[in-house]
Amino acid sequence: MGLTNLDYGVLFVYAVGLLGVALWVSRDKVGHEKDTEDYFLAGKSLPWWAIGASLIAANISAEQIIGMSGSGFAVGLAIASYEWMAAITLVLVAKFALPIFLERKIYTMPQFLESRFGPSVKYTMSVFWLVLYVVVNLTTIMWLGATAVNSLTGLSMFHAMLALGAFSAAYSLYGGLKAVAFTDIIQVVLLIFGGFLITYIALDKLSPDGGAIAGFSHLMGELPGKFDMILSRDNPEYKNLPGIGVLLGGMWVMNISYWGFNQYIIQRALGAKNLGEAQKGLLFAAFLKMLIPFIVVIPGIAAVMLAPDIAKPDQAYPEMLKLAPTGIRGLIFAALVAAIVSSLGSMINSISTIFTMDLVKPLIAPNATEHQLVNTGRVASFVALVMALFLATPLLGSADQVFQKIQDWTGFFTPGIVAIFVLGMFWKRATEMGGLAAVISSIALSAIWPMIFPDMPFMDRVGVVFLLCVAIGAAVSLLQKPSGAGMAVDLKGIDFKTSRGFNIAAVIITLMLIAIYATWW
Structure with missing residues (x-):
């Protein structure tokens, strides 16, 4: 069953409301015109609740x-490790x-690398991130979003992607990060509410006597293998989630790269009022992260019983959405659209920030006005x-589990990214050539490794390659003269102390994770 006129009406109200809020928060004060700090960092005015909501x-x-x-359908709850371990990573x-x-006081991750290593590292990584964001991340968001729209409305994949891209551009191109961050507050409320609603509906359908709790118990009883958090070697998905290696190996590298050194994510924290607000924002996001598997993975597992004949695992969530009654279906579909357009808006804002501040301003237009730089960012977003x-179609049209495919792709680069940042932040002796060697060796080793060890799970490969990248970067650095004293990070001059509230929250998150893994070991 697709969407009715009432569902489309709910979606229309959401779209108009979101655009209205975006335009309202993006308005300029009388006599003030947006500069680069306004557009790319929200004028460094974001409070903790906006940062946390926008991150999620x-x-x-x-x-x-x-x-x-879809991976929940194919793998089970084990895929939730990406979410639950992300919570401790945020801390x-x-x-x-x-x-x-x-x-x-940076705008972008490449700017940090320039201040620590030099311009060659900045320009290399700027180009790398732009290619990764456009070719991998942006295409994935558009393709999977279009999958849901196509399933529920019958709109072709291309036209669905076109509609989603146009909607995200309409509310984010003008206002920049501020429009994205503050509308994300609305988006995340709708996302979590809609997500829990579809989980409740799916579990209620499964229960012989009705009720979500009874449905959850029934699901665990019927599909106990889908609730194994640590997969055994004989599990066909072990190659993607290699047992205890998930907790001890490459997933840490992947999560730290995504949440710590990814412009698309960390840009919200860079736009914070101060360090305390930024840290509270990440803690808020960590608590929200603990909820995500219950609104994303559980419906996929439920689809194994409710829609066992779907052609691809990635059709699981759209099929579960069809179970909702008229009107409610439109609300949940609006939540799904909220997720898609929010991510598209965030991604194109990050692309425009790197392109404008790291490439155009220093290399092409060093004397450009603030107005010209902001407009350059808008054009870059549109082109991306x-x-x-x-x-999207040639890259992802034949993929089965797109989520796992993306993890495998990014696994080629993340070891080097984490290695260069770890060396640059915490080892004064690291040099420019050492940093570049760590990044380049990541790609080379990740490409060669499957030929030497074809049976090693990609996540284990990520962990081993990371250690080798750090070793290579350190070795090359030791063969050179040390970097200038002004470039190294003075750790003694940085206060890493956190508040008592922060520390208590960190302990609570850790205990929650221990309880989850102890329950579904």
Whole structure:
């Protein structure tokens, strides 16, 4: 069953309301014109609740909802490790990375690398991130979002991607990060409410006597293998989630890269009022992260019983959405659209920030006015959307579990990214060539490794390659003269102390994770 006129009416009200809020928060004060700090960092005015909500809204994209629900269908609850381990990663990033980044007053991650290593590293990584964001991330969000729209409305994949791209551009191109962050507050409320609603409906359908709790118990009883958090070697999905290696190996590298050194995510924290607000924002996001598997993965597992004959796992969530009654279906569909357009808006804002501040301003237009730079960012956002629109089908059209495919792709680069940041932030002796060697060796080793060890799960490969990248970067650095004293991070001059409230919250999150893994070991 698709959408009715009432469902479309709910979606229309949501779309108009979102655009109205975006235009309202983006308005300029009389006599003031947006500068680069306003457009790319929200004028450094974001409070903790906006940062936390925006982090989750940016993260819960179609990749998360459609892709992770599809992996829940195929794998089970074990895929939720990406979400639950991300919560503790956010705590680590808030405590150890944010103080360094905010002390350097940067706009982008490449700017930090320039201040630490030099311009060659900045330009290399700027180009790398632009290609990764456009070719991998933006195409994935558009493709999986279009999958849901196509399933529920019958709109072709291309036209669905076109509509989603146009909607995200309409509310984000003018206002920049501020429009994205403050509308994300609405988005995340709708996302969590709609997500819990579809979970409740699916579990209620499963219960012989009705009720979500009874349905959940029935689901665990019927599909006990889908609730194994640590997969055994004989599980066909072990190659993607290698047992205890999930807790001890490459997933840490992937999560730290995504939450700590990813412009698409960390840009919200860079736009905080101060360090304390940024850290509280990441803690808020960590608590929200604990909820995500219950609204994303559980519907995918439920689809094994409710829709066992779907053609691809990534169709699981759209099929569960069809179970909702008229009107409610429109509300949940609006939540799904919220996830998609929020992530698209966040991604194109990050692309425009790197392109404008790291490439155009220093290399092409060093004397450009603030107005010209802001307009350059808007053009870059639009071009990125158009490129992703035409790249999505050839890259992802034949993929089965898109979420796992994306993890495998990014696993080629993340070891080097984490290695260069760890060396640059915490080892004064690291040099420019050492940093570049760590990044380049990540790609080379990740490409060669499957040929030497074809049976090693990609996540284990990520962990081993990371250690090798750090070793290579350190070895090359020791063969050179040390970097200038002004470039190294002075850790003694940075206050890593956190408040009592922060520490208590960190302990609570840790205990919650221990309880989850103890329950579904």
